[in-house]
Amino acid sequence: xxxxxxxxxxxxxxxxxxxxxxxxxxxxxxxxxxxxxxxxxxxxxxxxxxxxxxxxxxxxxxxxxxxxxxxxxxxxxxxxxxxxxxxxxxxxxxxxxxxxxxxxxxxxxxxxxxxxxxxxxxxxxxxxxxxxxxxxxxxxxxxxxxxxxxxxxxxxxxxxxxxxxxxxxxxxxxxxxxxxxxxxxxxxxxxxxxxxxxxxxxxxxxxxxxxxxxxxxxxxxxxxxxxxxxxxxxxxxxxxxxxxxxxxxxxxxxxxxxxxxxxxxxxxxxxxxxxxxxxxxxxxxxxxxxxxxxxxxxxxxxxxxxxxxxxxxxxxxxxxxxxxxxxxxxxxxxxxxxxxxxxxxxxxxxxxxxxxxxxxxxxxxxxxxxxxxxxxxxxxxx
Amino acid sequence: xxxxxxxxxxxxxxxxxxxxxxxxxxxxxxxxxxxxxxxxxxxxxxxxxxxxxxxxxxxxxxxxxxxxxxxxxxxxxxxxxxxxxxxxxxxxxxxxxxxxxxxxxxxxxxxxxxxxxxxxxxxxxxxxxxxxxxxxxxxxxxxxxxxxxxxxxxxxxxxxxxxxxxxxxxxxxxxxxxxxxxxxxxxxxxxxxxxxxxxxxxxxxxxxxxxxxxxxxxxxxxxxxxxxxxxxxxxxxxxxxxxxxxxxxxxxxxxxxxxxxxxxxxxxxxxxxxxxxxxxxxxxxxxxxxxxxxxxxxxxxxxxxxxxxxxxxxxxxxxxxxxxxxxxxxxxxxxxxxxxxxxxxxxxxxxxxxxxxxxxxxxxxxxxxxxxxxxxxxxxxxxxxxxxxxxxxxxxxxxxxxxxxxxxxxxxxxxxxxxxxxxxxxxxxxxxxxxxxxxxxxxxxxxxxxxxxxxxxxxxxxxxxxxxxxxxxxxxxxxxxxxxxxxxxxxxxxxxxxxxxxxxxxxxxxxxxxxxxxxxxxxxx
Numbered sequence: 001x002x003x004x005x006x007x008x009x010x011x012x013x014x015x016x017x018x019x020x021x022x023x024x025x026x027x028x029x030x031x032x033x034x035x036x037x038x039x040x041x042x043x044x045x046x047x048x049x050x051x052x053x054x055x056x057x058x059x060x061x062x063x064x065x066x067x068x069x070x071x072x073x074x075x076x077x078x079x080x081x082x083x084x085x086x087x088x089x090x091x092x093x094x095x096x097x098x099x100x101x102x103x104x105x106x107x108x109x110x111x112x113x114x115x116x117x118x119x120x121x122x123x124x125x126x127x128x129x130x131x132x133x134x135x136x137x138x139x140x141x142x143x144x145x146x147x148x149x150x151x152x153x154x155x156x157x158x159x160x161x162x163x164x165x166x167x168x169x170x171x172x173x174x175x176x177x178x179x180x181x182x183x184x185x186x187x188x189x190x191x192x193x194x195x196x197x198x199x200x201x202x203x204x205x206x207x208x209x210x211x212x213x214x215x216x217x218x219x220x221x222x223x224x225x226x227x228x229x230x231x232x233x234x235x236x237x238x239x240x241x242x243x244x245x246x247x248x249x250x251x252x253x254x255x256x257x258x259x260x261x262x263x264x265x266x267x268x269x270x271x272x273x274x275x276x277x278x279x280x281x282x283x284x285x286x287x288x289x290x291x292x293x294x295x296x297x298x299x300x301x302x303x304x305x306x307x308x309x310x311x312x313x314x315x316x317x318x319x320x321x322x323x324x325x326x327x328x329x330x331x332x333x334x335x336x337x338x339x340x341x342x343x344x345x346x347x348x349x350x351x352x353x354x355x356x357x358x359x360x361x362x363x364x365x366x367x368x369x370x371x372x373x374x375x376x377x378x379x380x381x382x
Numbered sequence: 383x384x385x386x387x388x389x390x391x392x393x394x395x396x397x398x399x400x401x402x403x404x405x406x407x408x409x410x411x412x413x414x415x416x417x418x419x420x421x422x423x424x425x426x427x428x429x430x431x432x433x434x435x436x437x438x439x440x441x442x443x444x445x446x447x448x449x450x451x452x453x454x455x456x457x458x459x460x461x462x463x464x465x466x467x468x469x470x471x472x473x474x475x476x477x478x479x480x481x482x483x484x485x486x487x488x489x490x491x492x493x494x495x496x497x498x499x500x501x502x503x504x505x506x507x508x509x510x511x512x513x514x515x516x517x518x519x520x521x522x523x524x525x526x527x528x529x530x531x532x533x534x535x536x537x538x539x540x541x542x543x544x545x546x547x548x549x550x551x552x553x554x555x556x557x558x559x560x561x562x563x564x565x566x567x568x569x570x571x572x573x574x575x576x577x578x579x580x581x582x583x584x585x586x587x588x589x590x591x592x593x594x595x596x597x598x599x600x601x602x603x604x605x606x607x608x609x610x611x612x613x614x615x616x617x618x619x620x621x622x623x624x625x626x627x628x629x630x631x632x633x634x635x636x637x638x639x640x641x642x643x644x645x646x647x648x649x650x651x652x653x654x655x656x657x658x659x660x661x662x663x664x665x666x667x668x669x670x671x672x673x674x675x676x677x678x679x680x681x682x683x684x685x686x687x688x689x690x691x692x693x694x695x696x697x698x699x700x701x702x703x704x705x706x707x708x709x710x711x712x713x714x715x716x717x718x719x720x721x722x723x724x725x726x727x728x729x730x731x732x733x734x735x736x737x738x739x740x741x742x743x744x745x746x747x748x749x750x751x752x753x754x755x756x757x758x759x760x761x762x763x764x765x766x767x768x769x770x771x772x773x774x775x776x777x778x779x780x781x782x783x784x785x786x787x788x789x790x791x792x793x794x795x796x797x798x799x800x801x802x803x804x805x806x807x808x809x810x811x812x813x814x815x816x817x818x819x820x821x822x823x824x825x826x827x828x829x830x831x832x833x834x835x836x837x838x839x840x841x842x843x844x845x846x847x848x849x850x851x852x853x854x855x856x857x858x859x860x861x862x863x864x865x866x867x868x869x870x871x872x873x874x875x876x877x878x879x880x881x882x883x884x885x886x887x888x889x890x891x892x893x894x895x896x897x898x899x900x901x902x903x904x905x906x907x
Contacts, residue, residue, distance in 0.1 A: 228740045235751035236720025
């Protein structure tokens, strides 16, 4: 009975944490002399208030989910991939190039090729830090972040030069953007909204990633390497290779996110000089979504939709009640801190509970005390 | 120095008494009205199988658990202990089985850790070092305050833990299986320290599974079984086998006769292999050994003399720099671990939690760690979860693993049950060669008995077994032949009937027996 209450509480914890974050946000709103009721009403309205709003929320969640899936794979292997921004960019660039070059091919084929190009681009951009980590012991957090910077400059260069829209080339303005994709190449829409096929693709990939991680030998190996590389080696697993595989797949999923962003939403690539101009920050927010989803591919689906809603709703809120945009950023940050914090708290609680239950079993292992175990996700959060 | 002061300058604890301690965990009575007391100047052993409630009782005393019932009296006065800080303030110290030391800090830094500095924000390590040397001098603990923990041997690290407790004013020490991690020599040194402390008026609580140690060092022994106290006796009034039966609650087989098994061909041959340690220094120097079908070759030696490296060289986990590893006629030198495993070599590693298990994986997942990729546990890259589950259930039953379910995380099992899972995995493959490193380290009498029976069963089946052990009793009880390793060299190989503890002990210390030739001839055995 008590354990059931406990697990119910655990399940509701992220929701409670979100409410707590909104409560703190309410205080900030009051200081700005804005009615929190009105503001949060607008937020809800913006995220779920109409078919269009819901569609926008889902559209926003697609890149979060795809990036988040990659994060699930990498973090399960104890590899911290902060490079999803760059991986999205490279994936997006390669995918765009497909649409620009193969204008004579049928639409579906170009879309398939583009998604594959996105996969490939992301895989390369994730695989390089993977190989550096596995074979040269280069810290992947640093290398993936640096790869982000490189990717942005490549994008800026490509969109200003080789890939620039021929129309822009003739104009004096020279806006750094590619040509628009042909209508046939755009991802089909699911309803008379902006919601596109990419959403279905992302959900399907979530299921595939779940199967990969828990039903295949490759997934077993990736998780084993993440938990205990020594025992993995003993078990005949080639640890270095699996580290590369994990980052490669992680990057590939982010690359697909880039491709789908181009083919489903923007229909071209355009840069404002920064990475978020293209990704909308999905490369970072996807990490939060994955953590919110407990690094489980299926859990990452609702988590992505939640953060998608927050992003979309916050826009509406800003317009409705006229608050500085910085507050929206702060509100997002609050939710992240509360949710991630509650997750750490939940694990600690669980550990205490477990160790109590441990001693009840007659098999009490040696004192666990200040647990120094390297729980990957926790390490990541902390 | 007044009457009730210890040489360390702290107040002596004349008596400490726990009365009627009851501690419940949801559904289980971990301690049932347990009485326990310890006096100044004695070693009181706390004995019991895993899960008997020893650790719980000591955690109550150390303030890590609050008991539901019962009181603690210090020098006849009732005290309350709500946290380890309380118990430290009362002069109670605890040496945990797993050391609580920061490897990258020095001895002095570790001792000072968590204590206020006399210089406020600045450290006062010079003062700390001075006091450490003072304590070390009083108790005969050789230690360099400026040494880094990672540079120290396990025995030295333990001394740091003792110093840490003494530094904090411990008059009474709880020693939780302190010898489990020590070599026989280190145990002897440790006992000298213990005797010194007792002579000085400290009270010691000694938790151990090793009966001969209890007979050796303790004054009284209290036995716990299933959370209840069975009784307390003076060591002088009880024999070793009585103690064993008392603890387990049934007759225990202390010695075994080896069945006659015909020795077959050599299945594993090492030809002059050498390798380096993790630090890059030579760990093995031209080791040659044969292990035959149907025999147990015991590898005796003080831990850290190349045993671990030897096992890792054979299993492909460590690079062999010179020489050959021959497995059933095939040269497998520097093969990948997976390829060696595939040739039906099984390996029970010494550090089973670190090297042999993934503690956040379920028992099922751990059960197939070696063969997760091959039929019947995997087909075309997919895990056959049903087959794995059935196999695991089967193994749990056969090897009597105590666990709520096969989905239980391996990390939450006790040491004995973890070893059973490892053994189940390694033995159920019907290996041609079995390498077992310290297979019973840290296990209680019952579990040890079980592991020994399994090894002998494998021997009967004709498996070639190499058993690495520091426990001479174990080596002599189970081995057909005993090889002794010292500083990475094989000092000689002694047949079962010629082995005596004295002879093996000398060889472990690096003395080559006279009648034996050098190791090059012993290799032809």
